[in-house]
Amino acid sequence: MSLNLNDKKAVVAEVSAKVATAQTIVVAEYRGIQVGSLTQLRAKARAQGVYMRVLKNTLARRAVEGTPFAGLASEMTGPLIYSISEDAVAAAKVVHDFAKTNDKLVIKAGNYAGKSLDKAGVTALASIPSREVLIAQLLGVMQAPVSGFARALAALAAKKESEAA
Numbered sequence: 001m002s003l004n005l006n007d008k009k010a011v012v013a014e015v016s017a018k019v020a021t022a023q024t025i026v027v028a029e030y031r032g033i034q035v036g037s038l039t040q041l042r043a044k045a046r047a048q049g050v051y052m053r054v055l056k057n058t059l060a061r062r063a064v065e066g067t068p069f070a071g072l073a074s075e076m077t078g079p080l081i082y083s084i085s086e087d088a089v090a091a092a093k094v095v096h097d098f099a100k101t102n103d104k105l106v107i108k109a110g111n112y113a114g115k116s117l118d119k120a121g122v123t124a125l126a127s128i129p130s131r132e133v134l135i136a137q138l139l140g141v142m143q144a145p146v147s148g149f150a151r152a153l154a155a156l157a158a159k160k161e162s163e164a165a
Contacts (some may be wrong), residue, residue, distance in 0.1 A: 015059070015060065015082075018051045018084045019063055021086050022085060023087065024090070025082065025084050026107065027076065027081075029079060029105070030105055032104040038081075041081075044097075045083060048087075048090045048094050049085060049087060049090055050091045051083070051084040052082065053081070053084075057077060088112060088125070088128075088131075089125055090130075092110060092126040095107060096122060109122070
């Protein structure tokens with residue numbers, strides 16, 4: 001069933017609102033994927049906070065028009081599923097992880113913060129750890145000198161006690 005003009009305007013407005021707050025958009029061709037698999041992909045995307053939708057390419061082009069993602073318009077051909085996320089790596093990670101298990105999902109392109117990405121770029125972006133993991137690693141690095149100093153003081157105190165006894 002085709003959309004009337006008001007429905008099309010509503011879809012463009014909805015997608016434009018998501019694009020306005022997005023850091024990353026990943027575009028993948030889904031030709032030949034069964035509905036059940038797409039449903040699983042959408043569920044994983046929702047769980048990661050990724051907006052995922054199959055759109056008419058002309059509507060998607062209108063939604064990204066005038067945004068940092070406008071360069072992606074040239075890649076919008078064929079049956080595509082659009083993944084949009086506020087998190088820098090979430091959209092790339094969801095699509096890349098699903099593409100590893102389902103060879104019919106073909107990553108075409110992506111855009112991160114206004115920079116166009118090819119398939120290799122999307123794969124590289126997907127390999128970056130999540131925000132939470134990066135924060136945990138940073139805290140570990142920041143805590144290491146303090147905990148090392150505390151262990152050294154404890155060892156020195158233990159040595160002094162053993163010498164005094």
